[in-house]
Amino acid sequence: MDLNIAKIHSFAQFWLREYQELPPLKQCLFGRFQHICQALDFKMDSGESLSKAFPEMKSLGDLEVFERIVGKIDDVQILGNAIFSNFKGITYWSQESLCTKENQRWFCLAFARLAELTAGALQLHIACEAMTGDITRLEVDAIVNAANCGLLGGGGVDGAIHRAAGKALLEDCLRLVEKLPGKCGETGQAYLTEAGRLPCKYVIHTPGPVYRDGKHGEPELLARCYENSLRRAEEMQCASIAFPCISTGVYGYPKEEAAQIAVNTVQNFSPVSLEKAVFCCFEPGDEAIYRRLFARP
Numbered sequence: 125m126d127l128n129i130a131k132i133h134s135f136a137q138f139w140l141r142e143y144q145e146l147p148p149l150k151q152c153l154f155g156r157f158q159h160i161c162q163a164l165d166f167k168m169d170s171g172e173s174l175s176k177a178f179p180e181m182k183s184l185g186d187l188e189v190f191e192r193i194v195g196k197i198d199d200v201q202i203l204g205n206a207i208f209s210n211f212k213g214i215t216y217w218s219q220e221s222l223c224t225k226e227n228q229r230w231f232c233l234a235f236a237r238l239a240e241l242t243a244g245a246l247q248l249h250i251a252c253e254a255m256t257g258d259i260t261r262l263e264v265d266a267i268v269n270a271a272n273c274g275l276l277g278g279g280g281v282d283g284a285i286h287r288a289a290g291k292a293l294l295e296d297c298l299r300l301v302e303k304l305p306g307k308c309g310e311t312g313q314a315y316l317t318e319a320g321r322l323p324c325k326y327v328i329h330t331p332g333p334v335y336r337d338g339k340h341g342e343p344e345l346l347a348r349c350y351e352n353s354l355r356r357a358e359e360m361q362c363a364s365i366a367f368p369c370i371s372t373g374v375y376g377y378p379k380e381e382a383a384q385i386a387v388n389t390v391q392n393f394s395p396v397s398l399e400k401a402v403f404c405c406f407e408p409g410d411e412a413i414y415r416r417l418f419a420r421p
């Protein structure tokens with residue numbers, strides 16, 4: 125029987141949202157869950173529980189292994205069966221002792237992967253827009269900051285964001301940095317904070333690569349900045365995100381090449397919550413580069 129991918133996608137989104145809020149499910153919800161899983165043609169007794177299908181996974185508590193394995197499953201039926209089989213234990217989940225952060229994370233990872241797979245199959249895309257303006261004024265869910273690895277502010281768009289957001293943002297950044305290994309960020313990674321006085325909800329700080337000659341991993345690192353920023357936004361169920369032209373100022377990345385990477389990465393991303401990405405340009409001419417790229421088949 126053909127799976128109804130659109131239904132499975134909204135199912136995965138629903139349960140991902142449920143699970144992101146602790147405490148997890150109450151027993152009474154299980155009946156509904158079971159019913160939906162069966163309607164989606166997932167089989168609880170398919171024998172494909174994750175630990176059976178992937179013997180590498182010794183215990184469900186082993187989150188790192190689980191994340192790696194779940195990331196590799198690319199069959200909706202297998203993943204659905206496995207999740208459903210592993211949900212058998214859920215009938216007991218009303219017990220406080222089982223409402224742990226770890227169990228919650230386990231389910232979130234599984235549903236996020238299911239949502240991602242189905243989004244890919246449905247060919248969902250983030251709608252892209254380009255504009256010229258000041259990113260600090262945008263009323264989107266998240267704005268991205270072209271940061272440096274220190275993550276505590278600087279010049280360019282970073283300086284503008286910190287000035288407009290005020291002291292609260294710097295305090296958030298200090299708390300964030302305190303928890304990072306080596307007390308600094310990594311190029312290509314993305315780090316989320318709240319947004320102080322800005323009209324958006326979150327700021328995602330991503331240190332872009334310094335451009336040398338394009339042969340020192342710069343394209344991959346720049347793509348990672350965009351991809352990781354999208355992931356952070358998805359983790360907070362953002363519907364909209366705005367990017368500046370990362371690395372194209374002080375860090376010297378050629379504008380056309382950078383815009384091409386930005387657009388490709390965002391358009392190839394399979395969204396769950398994200399609907400819109402705004403490329404917020406600042407200098408005259410930058411917006412036209414994006415518009416030309418959107419117009420390409």
Ligand code: AR6
Pocket residue numbers: 257258259260270271272277278279280281282283284285332368369370371372373374375376377404405406407
């Ligand atoms: N809104 C939108 N875009 C802006 C704004 C603004 N308010 N202000 C500048 N831009 P840059 P980078 C554009 O140099 O190359 C900082 O000191 C700008 O025109 O801000 O990634 C950091 O702390 C350009 O197109 O970032 C790092 O040390 C784009 O933002 C370093 O610079 C990026 O230029 C990062 O360098």
